[in-house]
Amino acid sequence: METSRSKQPRPGSPRTSGSQSIALGLERIGLISLRFPLLVGLTTIVLLIAAGFGLARIKVDDSLSQLFRSDTPEFKTFEEVTRRFPSNEYDVLIVVEGKNLLEHGSIEKLRDLVTDLQLIDGTRGIISMFSARQPPQGDALPAPLFPDQLPAGAEYDQLVQRVKNNEIIRGKLLSEDGQLTLIVLALDPAVVASSRLRNVIGEIQKTIDDDLAGTGLTARLSGVPVMQLEIRNAVERDRLVYNAFGFAAGALIAILFFRRLAFMIIGAGPPLIAIMLALGALGWLDFRLNMFLNVMTPLIMVISFSDSMQLTFAARDRLLQGEGRFEAFRDAMLVVGPACVLTHATAALSFIALQFSESELIRTFGEAGLVATLIAMFAVLLLVPLLGLLLLRNESVFAAEVKAADTALDVLRRFCAWIAAKMVSHPGLYSLLALFVVGGLGLIYANLEPRYRLADQVPDREQAVAASHRLDAKLNGANPIDVLIEFPEGKSLYDPETLETIAEVHASFEKQPGVANVWSLETLRRWLAEKAGKSDVATLKQYVDILPQYLTRRFISAEQDAVLVSGRVPDLDAGQLLPVIESLDKALDQVRMKHPGYKIAVTGLSAIAARNSALMIKKLNRGLTLEFLFVAAFVGLAFRSVVVMLASILPGIFPVVLSGTLLWLIGEGLQFASVVALTVSFGLGLSATIHFLNRWRQEERPDQDPAIAVERATVLVGPPLILTSVVLACGLIVTVFSDLPSLRLFGWLSAFAMLAALAADLLILRPTVTFLSRLARQMSRARLHLLEHEH
Incomplete structure (x- = not known):
């Protein structure tokens, strides 16, 4: 084992048994670029032109109610x-x-x-x-x-x-x-x-x-x-910031570690082209940018940049071994390509999981993410070898120059070798510690409460939120809440029972703690009775008729078959507002019983948010829990290995429960943005796990201790995994510059989850896969020994 640490391993051969099976051969799509580079190049140029027109079609969806759009009776009301x-x-x-x-x-x-x-x-x-x-x-x-x-x-x-x-x-x-x-x-x-x-x-x-x-x-x-x-302006402004920062971060890291402009373009070019193609496709498919779809740029960047860097590093290693550029990129595609396909597949599963949400906005985000993930996969597989063929020349000169100046990567290799040696020295102990740590963090995560405030969806550095806060302070509420009263057949607006129903609803509304600024037809009726001493219907009708239409339409429908009683509530967390809504609804039951023909419903964006947000967040969270098991089973099935399935569970769960614990420590609950961030980050964070398992499987030998393969695979894939995790975090942390609170939360939480996933990959996956692999071999030998003994 000592020998394996002191001696740098040679990259695995593409002909290693089973290296292609995990992706069902889909990685061979990349070989098309090596056979028909001119055709792929021209097709890319045509698609980029079409994507440019698609980008021009993208519009911004600034609707505040879009998050809760669903087929429920409440939203239809x-x-x-x-x-x-x-x-x-x-x-x-x-x-x-x-x-x-x-x-x-x-x-x-x-x-x-x-x-x-x-x-x-x-x-x-x-x-x-x-x-x-x-x-x-x-x-x-x-x-x-x-x-x-x-x-x-x-x-x-x-x-x-x-x-x-x-x-x-x-x-x-x-x-x-x-x-x-x-x-x-x-x-x-x-x-x-x-x-x-x-x-x-x-x-x-x-x-x-x-x-x-x-x-x-x-x-x-x-x-x-x-x-x-303000949402529209923030989304448009943020899109420019994300594109610029994403490009700068990717290009800078590529130049620092590849030390060649050509490799920077090979590593960063496909992700940037993937962004253009994906956003263009979303434009043609009539997707609209909103607070979630606005993070699609950094998401495409991190999904595609991770695999682009893996392929580029693998090809670079082969060039340093003396291979030509055609052979280097072919071998890189066959060795690393299967993991690239599988990482995109797991990211796609994360987006598919969002389809189980009742929110149309979140489902749309999932659909757009699925489209973008597929486009990013094809862009990376086809464009990395294409750019490698077009841009690299004089491979032998490059190998001689770089071998003498590869200090930064050598430091990372030595660090990876040291970590791997430590982790495989006591794999059972470290695996048990990981189990206890993840279990403890999971208990804290389970206690997170759902949170939602309307203000979190609006830029908080502009005047709208500040003005709403002043209304909350001085007029007891800025957000509207309504009670809809629909009349039964044969009842008119000025029917005595109708007016009585309106009066009783208005009175119940006014008495409800937490509601202020109540207006309705009853407001005018009371004013006439108190100030003019007139309570007859004729006078009420006269005043309604002389009021401007824009004013009466606030409370009386155009057909005069329904009225609205409108009030205002402060912008509170949904958990604080829900008791107010439920108490009001319960108080109105008496009116409903007294006037059974009248349909009375509490509605308004505040009411919809208070009722639905907690339920929707809990359902999303449950979907994330199920996704852990589903994706682990998917990865295990792809590798055809129970060991791989079990080994991927703890490192997959760790970044999610650790991020949830951080939210708990800073007093934040589970919001829409945080659940979506954790759902997507889980899929993205598995990239490191899959790339390691792919290489470990190729390095594993039946006659060697599994720890040797773990160390070899760590040295081979560790440096690009560390660099790509940093790129992932940089690509997502840029959202902290947004004016939208929900987007800032999405960004920093996703970036934190990325780094936590890297820690889990190095500190949990290595000992766990070593322990489980040794255990599987012992069980296999015991079973074989038992069979021999029986015979």
Whole structure:
């Protein structure tokens, strides 16, 4: 065994028995480039041109509800409300704040602002404290709360007091301390869905800046359209950052360790081309970039760069052994290619596992990842040998130069040899320790609680989240929550039972702790009864008819067969919000029993998120647990070895449970982004395991201790495994530059899981496979001995 450590092993032969069987011969796709380089080159150029047009077709999906899109009755109700009451999805919330808000000069400027905002093309109505009216006098229509000519002195002070005490706006459009006001500007739905949204929001911002200049008031924008625009901008900006950083990281590492520009292009070129081809294909297939699909660039990079580096290293070793470039890349393809195919297959399984989610967004991410993985596999297998043939010349001169200047890789080889020797010295002990460590971390991981907040899906370095926080603090909530009331056949809007049902729902809504700013037709009805002493239906109908359509459509459907009671809740974690939703739903049961013909449903994005997020996260997590066993069985089947199957379980689970423990230690629960990151990282992290097992299987000899093959394989594949793991981490950690919290979480957690997978590969896989292999041989000899004894 000492001899094997002191002497550098020769790379395994492609003719080693069984080396091709794990990929069913699919690695031979790469040999096409060696036989028909011109054809493959021209095809690649054509596909790149087509991919360029596909890239131009990619659009951004900025919908906040996409994460919860499903076929469930709750989501269908939410979509129905959005269609019939087009308000919350198209409202820009303008939060104006300042200690001098209600001063004479500030009110004049604010009223000018409200007037100017209505003149912006693309808007369709506005609600503000200037919408409020005086109590009606007789049969005359009530006068505005703010007269055309503002009074001065004591009369103005009395006006301010009336404004603060007005039931319509107090606590809804004006904070109790009179220092914050909310202006709700409704946009045309066609604008929100188009590229014009950026220009309209920009015009709104410019109007605010111009009208409030010098007042000392601050104004921030929030609401779904603003959040959508910020998501859109962040996704587009992040895509540029990821592409640039991914290219730089891959190229730098390739140059540092290959020490040749040609090898840098061979190692980094196929992944970059894979990115172009995959994104182009997603564009042609009409996938839309969103918070998850935006990580597709670094994911393609890490999937393809890992195998590209493995193939390039293997070919480089053969060139240093004196082979020509054709033979070197052919042998590298036959030896390393099967593992490349299998790593892409396991990554594809990780994406397939996401298809079991109820979220359409996560399923779409899984579909896109599957497409990208297949494209990346073909790109690597075909382009690495192609570029090797085209770019390498004078192999003998290269071998002579590099052999004398391969210091960095020699250091890595010695480190790998030292680690392997330590790990195989007491394989049973280290395997037992690994089992206890993984089991302990698994217990901590099992205690992670699901977490979800709407703000995590929106850029947190922009104004929308800051404005929402101010609404949470001063008006008790920025996120809408609704109760839909649908009338039975034969019941009209002004039927006494309908009005009674609306009143009872409104009252239950108002009494619910955690809900504020409740509006409905009942708000108008109460105001008329209290201020005008009129509670007859005719007066109510008269006032509804004179109100602008954009205002009435917030609460009354166009067909007048349904109404909405709308409130606001703070942006809390779903676990904190769910009891509020369930308590409200339970309170409404009394109304449902009293009025059985009326359909009453609590809905809104906050309600959907609170109800579904925990369940969806738990299902994703269960899917990940099942994936451990499924992928281990898949790898074992591919290698046709129970030892391989069992050996791959602990190193596969370790990075996931360690990452989960880290989330637990920093007080983070399981979010959508973290579960998806762990699911994908599990598939990617198996790359190191598969490449090692592939080489170990080729180095194994029946007449030698399995530890010798473990050490040889570690020295051969260890350096590229370490380098590619660093590249994987670099390719994913770039997402920490994102403005989207969920994307930042995805990035750093995936990068951490990559490094944990490398640690598991070196410290768990080596002793485990040695121990299991020795045990299998002992059992085989014992069985053989028993059979001989019986005969």
